[in-house]
Amino acid sequence: MFGWAIALGIIALIAAILGFSGIAGTLAHIAIIIFVIALIATIVLFVLGWMGARRVVDGK
Numbered sequence: 001m002f003g004w005a006i007a008l009g010i011i012a013l014i015a016a017i018l019g020f021s022g023i024a025g026t027l028a029h030i031a032i033i034i035f036v037i038a039l040i041a042t043i044v045l046f047v048l049g050w051m052g053a054r055r056v057v058d059g060k
Contacts, residue, residue, distance in 0.1 A: 001038035005031045 012027035 001034055001041070005035035005038060008034065 008027050008031035012024045012031060015021075015027060016024035
């Protein structure tokens with residue numbers, strides 16, 4: 001997901017340089033949304049993995 005966000009950000013930057021401001025703005029917003037979703041998913045999975053590892057170590 002982070003790769004998608006980076007790719008869309010680069011495409012938005014190129015579109016902005018070429019003068020396609022509407023497309024650039026839309027792609028930039030989509031890239032931000034994907035980045036936030038990926039960041040939240042990463043944090044949630046990190047916490048779940050940490051909690052699972054604690055259970056294995058504690059033997060519960």
